[in-house]
Amino acid sequence: MPRGGGWRPGARWAREGLPSRADVETQIAALPTHAQPPMRELGRRSEAASHPYKVVTAGHPTPKASPLDIKTHGVSPLALIGKAGRREEVVAACEGARALGIHPGMAATHARALVSDLDFRPAEPEADAALLDRLALFAVRRWSPIAAVTPSDGLWIDLAGCAHLHGGEERFCRRLIAFCRRAGFTARVAVADTAGAAHALARFGRSELIRVEPGATAAAISPLPIVALRLAPSAISAAKRFGFETVADLLPVARGPLARRLGLPAITRLDQALGAVAEPITPREDAEVPIVERRLLEPIGTAEAIEQVMGDLLNDLAKVLQARGLGARALRLTGLRVDGTEQVVGVGTSRPTREVSHLLRLLKLRIERIDPGMGLEQFWLVAPHTEPLDAIDLGAVLAGETLVRDPARLVDVIAGRIGGYAVYRLAPVESHVPERAVTRSDPVEMPGSWPAWKRPIRLFSRPEPLARVMALMPDQPPRRFEWRGKTYKIVAGDGPERVHGEWWRRDAEIWAVRDYYRVEDEAGGRYWVFRRGDGFEDETGDLSWWMHGVFG
């Protein structure tokens, strides 16, 4: 650098490794017109340079791309112009526009002067909000029941309890980003313990997908600038005056003095991000979900009164469902107590229905779980899960034909009493190994049937060993055996029924063989016993005898 005041920021001789003028000009000529850099970048001095020490504050810091390596994707650069007070300024600029020197917060006239042929459009905040709202509604329907818009540009999705439905948090986030890319948005996703931390990391984090492990919230947000904490502008300027740059600067400071300097709302924001103060997400309500409401003149507390309200609500809901041609698969009844807390009970049905008597019976099973406290004064009944339900053709019933009775109502009643997992049908599985031939299936589905081999009515979940077995090898049923300390003398037997191991499941079953016999003892008891191994090859089994079930 030459001494004597010759230094000037941006001087051409101060730059190093510049390509020659001819190179630059050929590269510029290759670019489309809108992507060509302004005159300033070409080194001409017919217009004012932006102040070298003026920090660009608006928006999050993005690395400024050189005009020569922008990928325009065939889209012309775009900037949105909105009104801030009485001044028109650039409120948003795409990557291409940023590369041309346009940045948010710049006066609109300045931007127009810099790049005259840029695509300037008026900003439409209402349309943006409407689009974001539609996205929130989509999230409520598709991803999580709790999703809400965060003002201006974000979406909160409560993943607790539903991440596994989408293949885990990581996978869900990747799908979310891919979804937004397909829809034409650039998405940044952060998953954290608190809504505040996720809000900060999504906007100021280093990468487009950040997952914070549970409990690591403080460490994750500490390097972020304090702007990330959603502070009021006055608090931000105050913090700058006191030299707080990042969240980490705020963490070790005593709360009392900090509150006096930045204001109490700033402390609340910090605590919300760290999880010390709860910040519930008010979900976007889905207007399409059928909901009915009853407000009571005075609080009720008895089971009979609650039942009456349930019946009234169901009558209202049935009308709503019928008008839309829907049937409820799930119902959620919320009662508002006098003390402001909510009592929530839910029921599910195995088929879509809007039959009031049936739904009322399911809800009545839940009355005992409602704690009325000092009384309930308001009720909502929501059908969060509905399916189309058209009118049913009753012609065959009216003609007097007997129909196969629909078990769905019975299944609902029992499932309401003991839980849905405890009601099932036993369905066949294509396997010859007895313990694998049966599986539990949906009670409303109609399963197939098994091959007609003789099978015991009680099958032991694990076979029990027999002792002192006398049997002729290789294919005779045992003559006597000891089981559970008692000796059984066999008078008749059927068999063997050979079952081979399923080699495609486990290596140990490649050669395994079981020979099953149905035997009867002197008292008429019938047993299902088997021997491991076929009696010739050693690797088919060790010739031990086992009891696997009893016939009647």
Place this chain on the structure above:
Amino acid sequence: MSAVLNPSAPTIAHLRTIATPATDFRIMPFGVDAIDGRLGAGGLRAGALHEATAQSATMVDDAATTLFLASIAAREAAATGGPVLWASCRADLYAPALEQIGLSAAAVIHAQPRDDAALLAVIEDAVRDGTPSAIVAEASKVSMVATRRLQLVAAEADMPVLLLRRRRGLGENPLAEPSAAWTRWRIGTAPSERLEVAGVGRARWAVECARQRGGEGFSLIVEGSDETGRLAVPAGLGHRTAETVGTVRFAAA
């Protein structure tokens, strides 16, 4: 005292019709004269609670009892076309065997409550619902009050409730406990007929009706259920049945 035969005096048959109330309820005949003839109404009452327990605390007797109740349920399901609800706290029932006596997988819905109290509540709900054609339940601890409730709801819904009373221990006898069941049965296995070739023939059960309303107890040996749930009387049994009739009434509690 001289017996004066008066033509206007009531005959024994006439007296019997007066003494026994008219059976205005639906019945489920076994289809076996030897059993139906000894049951008061000519078959099991459909809308009633019927109890069965194993003759001894062995697994084979328990299995025979299960099959006996399942065969009754299978015939009822075939007649009325509804599903059978099978409620049990245990999961050792093997469905392919049920299919072989007429209860196909499509005809049975299983419920597995946690304990006997929940099981009784499930039965009562199901009976009141009215969808199943029959209910088979396995329980060990059932009080007199519970059986009376079940009997009342079963009579109201006209649906058979078949209760398998499991033994809780070796010395314990479920039939010694009081119960409001319409009939109480004790089932065990009996040696089957030896075939002339090697093999196992049709199963035989020692069926004992320990108590029935409107009739005497009896016991006899029947052949196990076929693939439609029907029992049969073994050929050549005629000479042996008479001696057991009537005796068990006093043996049962």
